[in-house]
Amino acid sequence: MNFVRDTSLRSQLLCWxxxxxxGIWILTACGAYFLAEHFANxxxxxxxxxxxxxxxxxxxxxxxxIWVDMPPAAQAILRHNNRDKIYYQVLKPDGTRISGxxxxxxxxxxxxxxxxxxxYAKLNGQDVRIVRVKANLxxxxxxxxxxxxxxxxxxxxxxxxxxxxxxxxxxxxxxxLGALCVSYGIKRGLIPLSKLEKALSARxxxxxxxxxxxxxxxxxxxxxxxxxxxxxxxxxxxxxxxRFVANAAHQFRTPLxxxxxxIYAAKRLPGDPRMTEMLEKIESGVDRLTxxxxxxxxxxxxxxxxxxxxxxxxDLNFVASEMTADFVSEALPKGMELTFISSEKPALVFGELTxxxxxxxxxxxxxxxxxxxxGNVTVRVSNGDAVRLMxxxxxxxxxxxxxxxxxxxxxxxxGTAAPGSGLGLPIVKEIATxxxxxxxxxxxPGGKGTTVTxxxxxxxxxxxxxxxxxxxxx
Ligand SMILES: Nc1ncnc2c1ncn2[C@@H]1O[C@H](COP(=O)(O)OP(=O)(O)OP(=O)(O)O)[C@@H](O)[C@H]1O
Ligand SMILES: [Mg+2]
Numbered sequence: 001m002n003f004v005r006d007t008s009l010r011s012q013l014l015c016w017x018x019x020x021x022x023g024i025w026i027l028t029a030c031g032a033y034f035l036a037e038h039f040a041n042x043x044x045x046x047x048x049x050x051x052x053x054x055x056x057x058x059x060x061x062x063x064x065x066i067w068v069d070m071p072p073a074a075q076a077i078l079r080h081n082n083r084d085k086i087y088y089q090v091l092k093p094d095g096t097r098i099s100g101x102x103x104x105x106x107x108x109x110x111x112x113x114x115x116x117x118x119x120y121a122k123l124n125g126q127d128v129r130i131v132r133v134k135a136n137l138x139x140x141x142x143x144x145x146x147x148x149x150x151x152x153x154x155x156x157x158x159x160x161x162x163x164x165x166x167x168x169x170x171x172x173x174x175x176x177l178g179a180l181c182v183s184y185g186i187k188r189g190l191i192p193l194s195k196l197e198k199a200l201s202a203r204x205x206x207x208x209x210x211x212x213x214x215x216x217x218x219x220x221x222x223x224x225x226x227x228x229x230x231x232x233x234x235x236x237x238x239x240x241x242x243r244f245v246a247n248a249a250h251q252f253r254t255p256l257x258x259x260x261x262x263i264y265a266a267k268r269l270p271g272d273p274r275m276t277e278m279l280e281k282i283e284s285g286v287d288r289l290t291x292x293x294x295x296x297x298x299x300x301x302x303x304x305x306x307x308x309x310x311x312x313x314x315d316l317n318f319v320a321s322e323m324t325a326d327f328v329s330e331a332l333p334k335g336m337e338l339t340f341i342s343s344e345k346p347a348l349v350f351g352e353l354t355x356x357x358x359x360x361x362x363x364x365x366x367x368x369x370x371x372x373x374x375g376n377v378t379v380r381v382s383n384g385d386a387v388r389l390m391x392x393x394x395x396x397x398x399x400x401x402x403x404x405x406x407x408x409x410x411x412x413x414x415g416t417a418a419p420g421s422g423l424g425l426p427i428v429k430e431i432a433t434x435x436x437x438x439x440x441x442x443x444x445p446g447g448k449g450t451t452v453t454x455x456x457x458x459x460x461x462x463x464x465x466x467x468x469x470x471x472x473x474x
Pocket of ligand 2: 425
């Protein structure tokens, strides 16, 4: 995963803080390794030098020869070491061995360094460290010998490891603690950002009020102001659009009403029957335009307003029974049975009375228009786990694949013969959304016809103003 390209601010901060922290740790680990090696070497070398000094202390000489007074007990003390093997050797300046182990390498050059020298070598296939010390014999200052002591490196390695671990283990612990603190700090630091994100995503698409910025950290204030400027522009645009649609629809209606009056009057004048036919065509065109203008106007009004200042608790039984009664005059000529079934207890929803009436009227209008003569339309209000308005008919139904599309503006199912503008269900949807309700289209029980169900959240208790009333079957 590429953290640097990751667009998450948290990952970026984590990356830019933890990567340098990791780098610093690697550097200190290398430093710790060299320090550990240095201190371990120093200690080891001192031990080697002590051994060499013990050999020198046992050097004896007389005018004829030089020897080392190293009885087995003294050798045991010198070579006593749990982990490592120790070798020693005493040489004349010409390289002749006086005493000690033959396996030690002879110095290639004439040894005349006044200070002890240390080096690494291989002995019997094992790595060893060797110290070489020049020593003058007591009472024979003119005679010089070379003492070599070698030791395998097990103790050295162990010591290096121990020093390294004693530095690195607490360091790893500190680094992990540091990473946790950094991660927690970033999480805390980003809380205002996630609060803003939650506040914005919890909004409805119609809530264009400015984002609250009093608690926003100063670094985020420019972003919040930019969002607020954008919201402001959107609010103005939306207002303008709504005003435009409402004005246009209103402007339509006045001349259309005038035209309708003239047509009505002209049809009553005696004259050419073709003229009457033409006037009837014009009249139906005017009717369609009037219908369209009315729906556009309703839609413009239905577009959710910011806030719900005019909302009140409304009994859906009252609205549905009134609207059902309004359509009786259209259902009767078609020989239809139009029924209203109310819920047993009041079905209260929190909303705008006129909007809820508009929603119900659009659904009943569709059912009455699109159901064949002699059909049945049932308007039902129920109040169980939620408040529901159901409009059922036994008409042609809406094909399953069209049930989403019919909520798009101006969309009409192909082959629909009855006149209409394709705005009724979009209006229903808008009003339902403004009331936090859902709309669902399904078949009727038995698979024929259409059922449109609008499910409302129940009105909060104590908001019912008592103006509404509950009706029973019409
Ligand atoms: N109860 C129904 N039965 C069968 N088809 C329906 C029913 N309700 C809606 N439809 C189909 O869905 C389409 C969209 O309905 P909608 O109410 O949005 O517009 P409309 O009725 O055509 O016009 P408007 O309501 O604007 O006068 C309709 O044209 C029709 O094809
Ligand atoms: Mg309609």
